[in-house]
Amino acid sequence: MRLVSYAAAAGPRVAVVKADGSWVDLNEADASLPATMPELLALGPQGLSRAAVAGQAGRPMDRARKKLLAPVPRPEKIICIGLNYADHARETGKEPPPEPVVFNKFATAVRADGDEIVLPRLTNKVDFEAELVAVIGVGGRHIPKEAALAHVAGYTCGNDVSARDWQTQKPAGQWLLGKSFDSFAPFGPELVTADEVGNAGDLRIGLRINGQTMQDSRTSQLIFSVAELVSYISGVCTLSPGDVIFTGTPPGVGVARKPPVYLQAGDKVEVEIERIGVLRNSVVAEN
Ligand code: MN
Numbered sequence: 001m002r003l004v005s006y007a008a009a010a011g012p013r014v015a016v017v018k019a020d021g022s023w024v025d026l027n028e029a030d031a032s033l034p035a036t037m038p039e040l041l042a043l044g045p046q047g048l049s050r051a052a053v054a055g056q057a058g059r060p061m062d063r064a065r066k067k068l069l070a071p072v073p074r075p076e077k078i079i080c081i082g083l084n085y086a087d088h089a090r091e092t093g094k095e096p097p098p099e100p101v102v103f104n105k106f107a108t109a110v111r112a113d114g115d116e117i118v119l120p121r122l123t124n125k126v127d128f129e130a131e132l133v134a135v136i137g138v139g140g141r142h143i144p145k146e147a148a149l150a151h152v153a154g155y156t157c158g159n160d161v162s163a164r165d166w167q168t169q170k171p172a173g174q175w176l177l178g179k180s181f182d183s184f185a186p187f188g189p190e191l192v193t194a195d196e197v198g199n200a201g202d203l204r205i206g207l208r209i210n211g212q213t214m215q216d217s218r219t220s221q222l223i224f225s226v227a228e229l230v231s232y233i234s235g236v237c238t239l240s241p242g243d244v245i246f247t248g249t250p251p252g253v254g255v256a257r258k259p260p261v262y263l264q265a266g267d268k269v270e271v272e273i274e275r276i277g278v279l280r281n282s283v284v285a286e287n
Helices: 037-042 044-058 086-092 145-151 164-169 226-234
Strands: 003-010 011-017 021-027 065-068 080-081 101-104 115-121 130-136 152-159 185-193 204-209 213-219 243-248 266-274 277-285
Touching: 003 037, 011 037, 011 164, 021 185, 037 044, 065 086, 065 185, 130 204, 130 226, 130 266, 145 152, 145 204, 152 243, 185 243, 185 277, 226 243
Parallel strands: 080 243, 115 277
Antiparallel strands: 003 011, 003 065, 003 185, 011 021, 080 101, 130 152, 130 243, 152 185, 204 213, 204 266, 266 277
């Protein structure tokens, strides 16, 4: 099943995407199901099964002037993994880390498919990173690796937009700030449930700028699998429904190129992941 969040007058709502691309508002189709994505995800696989039934039976809505939001418009946690592709670690000249490198982004950085990536005034080194994003369903703490995928509701495409000068050249390396400028966490367009994705550990993942391929790899290059990441992070903090994990990026990022390539106003960026979709964002300069 494919799910989207969209903006309604009273706040975000969740819709099921039918095979023909039309949307069925979940709560209108079945008033016993919740109106928002995190509430739906909290219900676990049974809630998703009921959503699929309601989506099939429901009447498509009029999408005119409906604003698409990120699948989880305001995640409680945006957790990101650095240096998690073997081929990307080689590209940066670093040894693969013995444990996951974890950082985060502020929720104010979230944007949807179709929204703009805004180049901040405070940097001219804005880079792109195609990433598989795992979305937590049922939350938990101290989740064993063997049980971890039962806590992943689905997947979507993400772009871990990064100001490289802030990330690496500020005192102590300001990863949080360099990764958290407004608009630096676009993800979407759809949350594709885990059963529909199948094995997320072997998907083609790539990124194009203005149609030119910049990244092209497979999630089989992940050093730490989604299950390992969920288990590792849940040892530290309680994972909640709708938390998102940006799982790391393959090679080809701008900073590793000679000469480096950074995003420019007018660029059209596309992140594509097999069986999941395409995330499209255009780049504009900050006013
Ligand atoms: Mn990243």
